[in-house]
Amino acid sequence: MSTDTPDASADNAPSRAELAARVEELEEELADVSAEVGDDNKKMSIISTKGTLDMAYPPLILASTAAAFGYEVTVFHTFWGLDILHEERSKDLKLSSVGNPNMPVPNVVGALPGMDRMTTKMMEKKIEDNETASIEELIETSLDMGVEFQACQMTIELMGYDEEKFYDGVVTGVGAATAIQDMAEADIQLLV
Numbered sequence: 001m002s003t004d005t006p007d008a009s010a011d012n013a014p015s016r017a018e019l020a021a022r023v024e025e026l027e028e029e030l031a032d033v034s035a036e037v038g039d040d041n042k043k044m045s046i047i048s049t050k051g052t053l054d055m056a057y058p059p060l061i062l063a064s065t066a067a068a069f070g071y072e073v074t075v076f077h078t079f080w081g082l083d084i085l086h087e088e089r090s091k092d093l094k095l096s097s098v099g100n101p102n103m104p105v106p107n108v109v110g111a112l113p114g115m116d117r118m119t120t121k122m123m124e125k126k127i128e129d130n131e132t133a134s135i136e137e138l139i140e141t142s143l144d145m146g147v148e149f150q151a152c153q154m155t156i157e158l159m160g161y162d163e164e165k166f167y168d169g170v171v172t173g174v175g176a177a178t179a180i181q182d183m184a185e186a187d188i189q190l191l192v
Helices: 008-012 016-037 053-068 079-084 115-129 135-144 153-159 176-185
Strands: 043-048 072-077 148-152 171-174 188-191
Touching: 043 053, 043 079, 043 176, 053 072, 053 079, 053 115, 053 135, 053 188, 072 079, 072 176, 079 148, 079 153, 135 148, 148 153, 148 176, 153 171
Parallel strands: 043 072, 043 188, 072 148, 148 171
Antiparallel strands: none
């Protein structure tokens, strides 16, 4: 076998410069695809339906924590959940003393007049003594972290909310179709 004959495939081999250019082109294409796919952008969608003191904390804590971990977070507030986004009403959320088996009072006692006020004051004291963030602080922190709070337009109209009374940064005019689309695109969906 003769080694003097050049390999036919060597004549067709790209030069180093051509290979380097092709590698650079492929890296650019890969970067473009990665940007479109958004591999690092995980999404969380939360639906908040209740406006009591004990039910205001879960969506706010979950939203702010997920945002801290880099999630894109939306929280769709509907029915009484809108009270959480209302600047005045959010400062006066109540805790129901009836229907919660973990309350320190039996339902028959919890149904007495004034018990909701008393259990609310007890919870507010625990929150203060524990130095837990207020609803307002959690909303402001979440908004600063990029959480999108959405107010259900149907509920705004049904319940007669004044859109100007929501915290600055709350998105109004959002319908159920938008919330469903957001949930369909999310990696994590929660109903609170």
